Amino acid sequence: MSAGQPFPGNIDESSEQFTVSVSRSIRATPERIWRIIGTAEGMRSWMNMLNWQARPGGRMLIDSSGSTEAERLLVFGRVLQIEEQRLVRMSWRVLHEDGRLWPDSTEVQISLEEEAGTTLVRLVHSGFEKLAQFQVDAYSVYHHCWVQAPYLQRLENEEGARA
Numbered sequence: 001m002s003a004g005q006p007f008p009g010n011i012d013e014s015s016e017q018f019t020v021s022v023s024r025s026i027r028a029t030p031e032r033i034w035r036i037i038g039t040a041e042g043m044r045s046w047m048n049m050l051n052w053q054a055r056p057g058g059r060m061l062i063d064s065s066g067s068t069e070a071e072r073l074l075v076f077g078r079v080l081q082i083e084e085q086r087l088v089r090m091s092w093r094v095l096h097e098d099g100r101l102w103p104d105s106t107e108v109q110i111s112l113e114e115e116a117g118t119t120l121v122r123l124v125h126s127g128f129e130k131l132a133q134f135q136v137d138a139y140s141v142y143h144h145c146w147v148q149a150p151y152l153q154r155l156e157n158e159e160g161a162r163a
Helices: 030-037 040-047 128-148 151-157
Strands: 020-026 049-052 059-063 073-083 087-096 106-115 118-126
Touching: 020 128, 020 151, 030 040, 030 106, 030 118, 030 151, 040 049, 106 128, 118 128, 118 151, 128 151
Parallel strands: none
Antiparallel strands: 020 118, 049 059, 059 073, 073 087, 087 106, 106 118
């Protein structure tokens, strides 16, 4: 559904319309990766999260200021499910700098699966079909962000994941 090659090491598993799915094997244990995705400090470093409450119902807030040359975005949501060293599922809604707000939330799920000295990290971003006039552009932006850009590779390089 989207042009462009995956970032080296990323596997584009997107097959459903308006669902982005990408995986990557990372040379770290789930415990080490959890030090990033399960902590406020780790998520601030990896995703530029201003607020990350790693508990069911916890809040999250991302400010994209300075992270891209594109317009500023605020992303906010709630933790829907969390299983230590295994899974994070959160709602994801965007407020654009010009005041445009997504009409509904999408959902991001990050799962960790240990395999032979590495961890398979799978990120699934779904629900774009609920976004009315934003659905095509939002899907395209996040397909690029998660699959074609070095986002998951950055997770591998974060301090907490290194041995």
